[in-house]
Amino acid sequence: MNTQTSPSPQFYLTAPAPCPYLSGEMERKVFTHLVGQRATEMNDLLTQGGFRRSQNIAYRPACESCRACVSVRVLVNEFELSRGFRRVEATNADLVSTVFPAQPSTEQFSLFRHYLDHRHQNGGMSDMSALDYAIMVEDSHVQTRVIEYRLRVPGDGISAQPRGELIAVALSDLMSDGLSMVYSFYNPEMEKRSLGTMMVLDHIRRAKALGLPHVYLGYWVQGSKKMGYKTRFQPQEHLMHQGWTRFPLESEG
Template identity: 65%
Template sequence: MTQHSTETPQFFLTAPSPCPYLPGQMERKVFTHLVGDRASALNEILTQGGFRRSQNIAYRPACETCKACVSVRVPVERFIVTKGFRRIIEKNRDLVGTRVDPAPTSEQYSLFRAYLDARHSDGGMADMTVLDYAMMVEDTHVDTMLVEYRFRGPDSAITGQGDGPLIATALTDLLSDGLSMVYSFYEPDYLDRSLGTMMILDHITRARKMGLPYVYLGYWVNGSRKMGYKARFQPQEHLGARGWEPMP
């Protein structure tokens, strides 16, 4: 069995493979394992340095001929709630988001499966089984959480929890300077609610209430329709050669 040091992380490079965002491009990734007692601290440092997390792996693009992937974060205190965002917030007033421990459930997987089949049937996660989903949620040594969104019930004002079926879910890492959204999915029958945007807006509100300055959105790729929505959250900071910089 391969042993991975918890004190000094080792980094590895993947073989080239087709880029999922830009046709005709090849991608490579540098990655390391997040294991042991220092996994959360390492995940925080790497996230601030442009890495993303998948289970117990932290990775970032290391493409030889392309630098299109840009790490994006939103400074919550300067975030501008546009009229479009206000409409989405108002449309989802009847939903309540509840923070829960990162424990997989059959209800989550059913929603996850419906989301993939409707929105990403040809993507790299399309064949994920219930075991794969369980590992995505709980196979980690870092500080993470789930936020489950359900309709507001008669007792929600008292309990702070929603009622009825699961509508959307976000897997999110907790950092000392923000929330890092790892993966989110939602009921595909409610496309008119813009649930993906709603979850980001909710996380910006959560970060502000928690006194955290940033929400990390992962990578934005100029020219990729899959990533285009991230440009709507303004102002935002991009990670470049000189560190995190505000975008004009």
């Protein structure tokens, strides 16, 4: 059996399936495997080209009649906190964020299940088991990290293993030109904290500290309420047919 990886990625096309974002639409995806010594390099190139990573697969929409899914990245060096974002940061000033290798934990999975059961009961991930979660976190051939966000307790400011309650988690890829937010989840009962927004703001801060110009937020889907929040992080670029383009366009005001 030949186990050598091909020098060029091989791409495949999925069968049509109902779109999870727009009612009445059908989705198809083109995908390839991210494995071998070139996985990190390919992840960078494909993400910059509008792909997303899920485990060891990079994919992007290839729908026949719809182009609603648009890749979004925040321009880190130009980003400024709005009054609303400052409120989110102030509300979450009692949190400690810690970066770990891409390794799952029972505590993470418990929060993950709590999040799915409250926010995505009928989604494609709704029946994921602890093993499924472990694979989602560990099955990566690129530079992936887990960021945990915990309520601060005495001593957590200097501890490498904070002990406060875990209330949010982000799975992120470190790329040559930015951070890519692969998946994030949080305690759905803490709505007033705006934890989803907080994690994006934290990634922008981390990218800036690392000298990286972008934070990749995945796809924005015009007309989908689930994705509407992504356009709040300005300035940003959308990947259009002519390449990465500032959004909104200057002509749009």
